[in-house]
Amino acid sequence: MSPAQRVAAMLELTNLRSQHGKVPHLAVEQLRIGTGMMVGVAGPNGSGKSTLLRAIGGELSVTGDILFYQRSLRHWDPRDRARHLAALPQFSQIGFSFTADEIVAMGMIPLSLSRQEGKRQVAALMKDTDCHHLMGRVFPSLSGGEKQRVHLARVLLQLSQATQPPLLVLDEPTSAQDLKQQHRILALTRSLCRQRGYAVIAVLHDLNHVLRYCDHCVLMKEGRISAQGKPGDVLTQDTIEAHWEYRPQLAGHMESIPVFV
Amino acid sequence: MRLPVLICGIALVAMIILGSLLSLLQGALDLPPTECLLALCDTLFGTHWSTLDDYQRVVVTELRLPRLVLSVFVGAMLAQCGAVMQGLFRNPLADPGIIGVSSGAAVGAIVAIAIFPASIGPLAVPVSAFVAGLLTTMLVYSLSRSKQGTSVLVLLLAGVAISAFAGATIGFISYFSNDEKLRQLSLWQMGSLAGASQVNLWLGFFAVVALAVAFQRKAFALNALVLGECEARYLGINVEALKRQLIILVAVGVGVSVAYAGIIGFIGLVVPHLVRLVTGPDHRSLIPLSALCGALLLLVADLMARLVVQPAELPVGLVTALLGAPFFLALLIQQRRQWS
Numbered sequence: 001m002s003p004a005q006r007v008a009a010m011l012e013l014t015n016l017r018s019q020h021g022k023v024p025h026l027a028v029e030q031l032r033i034g035t036g037m038m039v040g041v042a043g044p045n046g047s048g049k050s051t052l053l054r055a056i057g058g059e060l061s062v063t064g065d066i067l068f069y070q071r072s073l074r075h076w077d078p079r080d081r082a083r084h085l086a087a088l089p090q091f092s093q094i095g096f097s098f099t100a101d102e103i104v105a106m107g108m109i110p111l112s113l114s115r116q117e118g119k120r121q122v123a124a125l126m127k128d129t130d131c132h133h134l135m136g137r138v139f140p141s142l143s144g145g146e147k148q149r150v151h152l153a154r155v156l157l158q159l160s161q162a163t164q165p166p167l168l169v170l171d172e173p174t175s176a177q178d179l180k181q182q183h184r185i186l187a188l189t190r191s192l193c194r195q196r197g198y199a200v201i202a203v204l205h206d207l208n209h210v211l212r213y214c215d216h217c218v219l220m221k222e223g224r225i226s227a228q229g230k231p232g233d234v235l236t237q238d239t240i241e242a243h244w245e246y247r248p249q250l251a252g253h254m255e256s257i258p259v260f261v
Numbered sequence: 262m263r264l265p266v267l268i269c270g271i272a273l274v275a276m277i278i279l280g281s282l283l284s285l286l287q288g289a290l291d292l293p294p295t296e297c298l299l300a301l302c303d304t305l306f307g308t309h310w311s312t313l314d315d316y317q318r319v320v321v322t323e324l325r326l327p328r329l330v331l332s333v334f335v336g337a338m339l340a341q342c343g344a345v346m347q348g349l350f351r352n353p354l355a356d357p358g359i360i361g362v363s364s365g366a367a368v369g370a371i372v373a374i375a376i377f378p379a380s381i382g383p384l385a386v387p388v389s390a391f392v393a394g395l396l397t398t399m400l401v402y403s404l405s406r407s408k409q410g411t412s413v414l415v416l417l418l419a420g421v422a423i424s425a426f427a428g429a430t431i432g433f434i435s436y437f438s439n440d441e442k443l444r445q446l447s448l449w450q451m452g453s454l455a456g457a458s459q460v461n462l463w464l465g466f467f468a469v470v471a472l473a474v475a476f477q478r479k480a481f482a483l484n485a486l487v488l489g490e491c492e493a494r495y496l497g498i499n500v501e502a503l504k505r506q507l508i509i510l511v512a513v514g515v516g517v518s519v520a521y522a523g524i525i526g527f528i529g530l531v532v533p534h535l536v537r538l539v540t541g542p543d544h545r546s547l548i549p550l551s552a553l554c555g556a557l558l559l560l561v562a563d564l565m566a567r568l569v570v571q572p573a574e575l576p577v578g579l580v581t582a583l584l585g586a587p588f589f590l591a592l593l594i595q596q597r598r599q600w601s
Contacts, residue, residue, distance in 0.1 A: 086495055102541075106496065109496045
């Protein structure tokens with residue numbers, strides 16, 4: 001790791017462990033995420049990807065250190081933390097008939113925005129996430145993909161008043177999306193990294209997405225990080241076979257990025 | 262489809278004022294309406310306009326007036342507690358009684374009626390009901406707590422189990438009571454506002470205002486809780502503290518209501534549901550509008566309880582259940598169609 005990256009590390013996990021009975025279901029030696037980095041987490045089902053994200057979000061009781069801007073996550077003021085760290089839920093069920101824009105507006109809870117500015121931001125972010133046409137629609141009636149995009153708009157609003165570049169945690173952000181939306185969402189999050197220094201850590205099942213959009217790949221197996229680095233180095237026919245017990249074909253290269261099928 | 266919040270609020274206040282006047286002018290004793298209003302002015306402003314005799318004056322200002330005021334307080338309290346409980350449980354079918362406070366309070370009241378000697382005084386029943394209600398809620402809440410936090414599902418199930426146990430206790434005590442006490446017991450369980458003239462209404466006033474203010478401060482956070490507990494935590498909300506505070510506030514609110522008026526069902530269940538249909542689920546408007554709507558509904562229900570079988574009267578809890586249950590079923594059927 002270069003000295004520059006060492007200085008810029010926004011999130012640092014060291015010796016993270018979480019027990020569930022006798023079996024450790026998460027054992028991470030080290031993971032650093034710097035500002036402007038888009039990190040893809042890959043691994044077979046049950047390898048601990050979601051668990052890792054939940055640990056980062058503080059939803060899991062773990063031993064070890066989670067430093068966010070050199071300060072333990074536990075010591076952050078909850079409101080301040082909310083402005084700098086947001087997570088997109090994988091599933092969402094809401095029993096009340098909130099409208100899509102009301103759900104997005106809940107991202108304002110930790111912020112201080114005037115009513116008008118809030119409205120403007122909600123509309124702008126719903127445009128960015130391609131769900132502007134859902135305004136006024138009742139949330140429970142939306143499709144899975146639409147719900148996910150509404151939530152994405154909400155978490156982006158939540159991070160809109162961050163004083164330092166924020167961290168966005170995405171658990172399978174493309175799982176419910178069609179082909180166009182998958183690429184839209186990944187392009188949007190990558191532009192946030194490039195232009196505004198956001199750090200993104202996303203669980204992705206499509207390895208071609210990791211290769212194409214991510215700066216860093218974390219490969220997981222049995223609760224451990226088995227490899228990490230540049231996606232092109234980490235994801236090869238051999239490592240994929242070792243993790244998924246399936247040997248993919250190399251279909252070719254697109255803009256010098258390998259494409260697996 | 263939704264109506265504006267402010268207009269609904271103004272309409273509800275207007276209807277409450279109208280209902281109050283009606284409630285003041287109507288009753289078993291037929292009095293001229295203008296005289297009733299003058300008597301009210303005399304009490305409020307110290308004038309001497311009314312020509313009613315002392316007995317008639319007492320009926321208006323010391324029986325009807327406190328009773329309608331109490332119905333407004335209790336209705337408002339139950340309905341806003343219902344709205345908060347439904348938000349907390351993320352379930353539009355939750356009832357404020359679900360955390361065990363009503364059934365616990367019932368046990369307290371019944372112990373006081375059946376076992377305590379009458380010489381303790383008129384406060385024995387309400388105080389005992391209030392204390393028992395709070396203690397039961399604490400028990401249910403502590404049962405639902407574990408290292409991982411409070412489980413809403415366990416809270417709900419513990420509430421059901423404790424309520425069943427309370428029901429058995431009440432049955433047990435009833436079984437060994439004499440006829441006179443038995444009648445007193447069953448009447449208390451049906452809920453009544455008839456005792457309004459003997460209680461301190463200021464306490465109710467402070468309770469209802471304090472509750473409304475406290476709930477309003479938590480309303481935005483309660484919206485976040487609807488997203489899910491994890492999402493609320495990511496939004497910077499201390500979920501455990503929020504749940505604890507809301508449960509205590511609801512227990513106090515329902516406890517005070519039960520102490521004043523016994524068990525009055527369906528207000529806390531139906532009213533928030535109704536308000537949500539009209540103005541939407543945002544708790545910042547749902548809670549205050551539920552309070553107004555609950556006040557109006559109980560005011561009207563009590564008026565009906567007084568008028569339907571005059572000169573006798575029905576327990577108001579009976580009226581709310583008789584009207585509320587079919588109404589609620591109608592809502593359910595309508596929503597079932599919507600969902601399928």
